[in-house]
Amino acid sequence: MRAEIIAVGSEMLTPDNLDTNSLFITEKLNEVGFQVHFKTVVGDDEQDIVGVLRSALQRSRVIIVTGGLGPTEDDLTRRSVAAVLGREVRIDAGIVEKLRQRFASRGYSMPSINERQAEVIEGAEVLANTTGTAPGMWLVENGVGIALLPGPPREARPMLEKSVIPRVAALGNGRTLARKTIHITGWTESEVDARVAPIYRSYPNIQTTILAGTGQISLRLFRWLEPGENPSDLDRLSAAICDALGSAVFSASGEPLEEVVGRNLLKEQLTVAVAESCTAGLLGALITRVPGSSAWFRGGALCYSNELKISFCGVPEELIAAHGAVSAEVAEALARGIRSRTGSSIGLSITGIAGPAGGSAEKPVGLVYVGVANDRCTIHARRIVPGDRQTVRERAAYFALAILRNFLLTPGGSAPSSSR
Amino acid sequence: MRAEIIAVGSEMLTPDNLDTNSLFITEKLNEVGFQVHFKTVVGDDEQDIVGVLRSALQRSRVIIVTGGLGPTEDDLTRRSVAAVLGREVRIDAGIVEKLRQRFASRGYSMPSINERQAEVIEGAEVLANTTGTAPGMWLVENGVGIALLPGPPREARPMLEKSVIPRVAALGNGRTLARKTIHITGWTESEVDARVAPIYRSYPNIQTTILAGTGQISLRLFRWLEPGENPSDLDRLSAAICDALGSAVFSASGEPLEEVVGRNLLKEQLTVAVAESCTAGLLGALITRVPGSSAWFRGGALCYSNELKISFCGVPEELIAAHGAVSAEVAEALARGIRSRTGSSIGLSITGIAGPAGGSAEKPVGLVYVGVANDRCTIHARRIVPGDRQTVRERAAYFALAILRNFLLTPGGSAPSSSR
Numbered sequence: 001m002r003a004e005i006i007a008v009g010s011e012m013l014t015p016d017n018l019d020t021n022s023l024f025i026t027e028k029l030n031e032v033g034f035q036v037h038f039k040t041v042v043g044d045d046e047q048d049i050v051g052v053l054r055s056a057l058q059r060s061r062v063i064i065v066t067g068g069l070g071p072t073e074d075d076l077t078r079r080s081v082a083a084v085l086g087r088e089v090r091i092d093a094g095i096v097e098k099l100r101q102r103f104a105s106r107g108y109s110m111p112s113i114n115e116r117q118a119e120v121i122e123g124a125e126v127l128a129n130t131t132g133t134a135p136g137m138w139l140v141e142n143g144v145g146i147a148l149l150p151g152p153p154r155e156a157r158p159m160l161e162k163s164v165i166p167r168v169a170a171l172g173n174g175r176t177l178a179r180k181t182i183h184i185t186g187w188t189e190s191e192v193d194a195r196v197a198p199i200y201r202s203y204p205n206i207q208t209t210i211l212a213g214t215g216q217i218s219l220r221l222f223r224w225l226e227p228g229e230n231p232s233d234l235d236r237l238s239a240a241i242c243d244a245l246g247s248a249v250f251s252a253s254g255e256p257l258e259e260v261v262g263r264n265l266l267k268e269q270l271t272v273a274v275a276e277s278c279t280a281g282l283l284g285a286l287i288t289r290v291p292g293s294s295a296w297f298r299g300g301a302l303c304y305s306n307e308l309k310i311s312f313c314g315v316p317e318e319l320i321a322a323h324g325a326v327s328a329e330v331a332e333a334l335a336r337g338i339r340s341r342t343g344s345s346i347g348l349s350i351t352g353i354a355g356p357a358g359g360s361a362e363k364p365v366g367l368v369y370v371g372v373a374n375d376r377c378t379i380h381a382r383r384i385v386p387g388d389r390q391t392v393r394e395r396a397a398y399f400a401l402a403i404l405r406n407f408l409l410t411p412g413g414s415a416p417s418s419s420r
Numbered sequence: 421m422r423a424e425i426i427a428v429g430s431e432m433l434t435p436d437n438l439d440t441n442s443l444f445i446t447e448k449l450n451e452v453g454f455q456v457h458f459k460t461v462v463g464d465d466e467q468d469i470v471g472v473l474r475s476a477l478q479r480s481r482v483i484i485v486t487g488g489l490g491p492t493e494d495d496l497t498r499r500s501v502a503a504v505l506g507r508e509v510r511i512d513a514g515i516v517e518k519l520r521q522r523f524a525s526r527g528y529s530m531p532s533i534n535e536r537q538a539e540v541i542e543g544a545e546v547l548a549n550t551t552g553t554a555p556g557m558w559l560v561e562n563g564v565g566i567a568l569l570p571g572p573p574r575e576a577r578p579m580l581e582k583s584v585i586p587r588v589a590a591l592g593n594g595r596t597l598a599r600k601t602i603h604i605t606g607w608t609e610s611e612v613d614a615r616v617a618p619i620y621r622s623y624p625n626i627q628t629t630i631l632a633g634t635g636q637i638s639l640r641l642f643r644w645l646e647p648g649e650n651p652s653d654l655d656r657l658s659a660a661i662c663d664a665l666g667s668a669v670f671s672a673s674g675e676p677l678e679e680v681v682g683r684n685l686l687k688e689q690l691t692v693a694v695a696e697s698c699t700a701g702l703l704g705a706l707i708t709r710v711p712g713s714s715a716w717f718r719g720g721a722l723c724y725s726n727e728l729k730i731s732f733c734g735v736p737e738e739l740i741a742a743h744g745a746v747s748a749e750v751a752e753a754l755a756r757g758i759r760s761r762t763g764s765s766i767g768l769s770i771t772g773i774a775g776p777a778g779g780s781a782e783k784p785v786g787l788v789y790v791g792v793a794n795d796r797c798t799i800h801a802r803r804i805v806p807g808d809r810q811t812v813r814e815r816a817a818y819f820a821l822a823i824l825r826n827f828l829l830t831p832g833g834s835a836p837s838s839s840r
Contacts, residue, residue: 013446015446016631018440023436023438024435037433039460040458040460045457048458048479051475052458209431280708280717281700281704281722284724285699285813288724299721299724302701302719304704305719308719308762312721312732312761342728357711357712389709390709393705
């Protein structure tokens with residue numbers, strides 16, 4: 001069950017633009033049993049589009065074409081598909097009328113050029129566009145399904161889901177794809193793989209891939225299901241992996257770390273405030289990505305200078321002088337200080353060396369200390385994170401969240417200081 | 421001068437991964453006069469790879485293949501290219517020795533499987549890999565240049581620049597691409613286009629594209645140059661556009677807004693501190709993306725709650741009660757407060773409604789106020805920015821930087837309050 005995706009548009013052949021529609025199209029095709037074997041980007045050139053379509057018709061059972069359905073001379077998808085299939089194109093009066101109404105409802109009269117968007121290939125089903133002007137099309141030629149979708153994702157996605165995928169599924173053999181995603185923090189990619197490879201290798205029908213993201217590792221499990229088959233082995237493998245990785249797994253349902261931490265804080269009716277040095281706001285911004293985070297996040301201080309570590313968080317000047325601003329002692333003092341200054345249940349701090357300058361043999365670029373304080377104890381964690389300035393900062397923010405999560409998991413709200 | 425890019429790897433045919441190498445490859449190919457006409461992603465399947473290569477040989481003068489050069493059974497690029505060209509593959513003893521040394525220098529002995537990375541296609545030039553194990557290759561077949569590059573960007577990019585582009589250039593006709601990028605803030609895409617379209621239309625040899633990014637619009641101008649031709653019209657067009665857009669242009673050299681603002685602050689020996697409500701750290705994180713920003717950034721306060729607006733920035737409780745936390749009055753008070761609490765030359769504040777909840781008819785989601793205070797005056801600016809929660813927050817942070825830039829441009833450091 002081979003499918004392929006063709007994105008039409010010269011702008012995606014410049015250094016500035018990628019085709020990203022193919023990601024959600026692939027996901028939806030997989031769900032109804034089709035694997036994507038080719039993705040092609042082709043410019044606004046009829047001969048080039050025709051060439052790719054000819055190859056596609058010979059090698060794929062489903063072809064999804066995006067883009068090139070606009071009203072201008074550069075929009076060549078309709079006529080190219082018609083040419084390859086040897087079919088005519090005609091203006092559909094009903095579509096012209098709908099386009100006119102759409103323009104009228106916004107107080108415009110339709111430019112005559114937009115009539116081109118009412119061109120329909122002989123024998124094609126017209127797919128309604130609920131979020132834009134260009135209708136899509138669905139054709140079947142010698143058993144091969146061909147969908148034409150508009151380029152803008154907000155138009156392509158609903159049309160794909162509502163109109164195309166049911167038609168694609170009908171061409172399939174009833175197979176579907178079942179998927180699970182497990183999110184892990186605090187381990188490296190190779191540590192995760194070493195631990196779970198012996199487990200997933202005993203499930204030969206399930207494909208497992210490991211993706212390393214910023215501050216987290218994701219394990220993706222997926223398995224093709226024959227009609228009527230149920231994915232119980234997928235559930236078993238997922239459970240076995242979660243067992244083996246223990247508390248390193250923060251989500252087996254795709255939830256991001258900031259949501260998991262937020263939910264845990266809310267459940268315990270705790271609040272948190274942050275004191276950030278090298279990250280200068282990334283941690284606060286991460287925590288508040290979650291709608292409703294004002295229920296557990298008060299705010300905090302950006303202490304980029306030593307003066308503000310002292311004035312905003314009450315870090316003793318002598319402590320900085322004795323240990324340096326990037327130290328376990330200052331991380332702990334920042335956490336305690338921001339907790340008491342904000343009246344939050346928990347203070348969470350980051351101090352580190354983001355680079356590119358400022359590193360030394362003893363304190364290299366990438367060195368990060370995190371502090372966590374509640375009313376009973378203060379802990380810290382240390383790590384050297386790899387990457388350029390911005391990557392170090394992003395990883396430091398995720399590292400702090402992971403440490404906070406561990407802190408919340410530990411009975412009594414305290415975890416031993418970790419270092420690595 | 422047609423080129424195409426083929427990315428080999430089944431992982432790029434999943435919903436999780438895109439080929440991004442093609443962006444910098446396109447940029448470099450353009451610079452030596454080649455336009456990219458096709459980009460194809462193909463899986464780890466010899467028949468599929470062979471099929472794409474056959475088409476490519478018929479339609480392109482340069483073919484860049486990335487990926488599939490690893491040591492495993494899944495790495496099929498070498499043998500697929502050899503098969504299409506009808507050439508042999510042999511193990512190169514010199515490369516084997518280099519691979520062994522590379523492993524040895526890290527304290528490992530080379531797994532025998534890695535010998536496959538020493539396979540060289542008959543007649544190919546070997547391209548050194550300075551950042552990884554797999555060497556690249558360059559072949560010419562009937563005048564078509566074919567480059568094989570490793571998949572990881574940090575290996576592909578240096579090999580492309582050092583070894584491939586000079587060989588590609590030698591196949592070209594001496595044309596090159598000249599480019600200019602102009603960054604604009606504070607205007608919408610259609611406002612920019614309405615103003616500059618009459619100008620760029622009178623330069624028919626120059627292609628102009630408008631890209632809308634977060635908080636900024638970019639105008640890209642480019643022009644193919646024949647050998648010996650100079651791009652003086654590109655300079656003239658760039659200057660005419662900058663004239664027409666005036667202070668809305670913040671860079672004609674590609675510099676990001678946070679660098680421009682940082683440079684301006686440094687030049688005037690000014691420092692800034694931030695008070696952030698809805699952005700909760702995004703503005704501080706943005707300012708400190710620039711290495712060395714500690715010279716102009718002290719820190720600031722994340723005042724997500726009203727309590728912290730009062731305690732950290734001294735905003736009068738009655739002011740919040742009278743006008744609401746999202747108001748011009750509170751934005752100005754936050755800016756004044758954070759300035760005085762941090763001893764900075766300038767205070768910069770954001771308060772707004774990021775959504776998805778919390779909006780009203782009077783104060784809708786996306787409403788953002790920015791405040792700026794120095795020792796002489798305080799101003800505010802108001803805008804309703806579109807987008808989802810995270811987009812509103814990111815746009816609010818860029819909006820604040822843009823307002824700060826205007827403030828710094830105005831003689832005496834004050835600009836009129838703007839609203840829109």
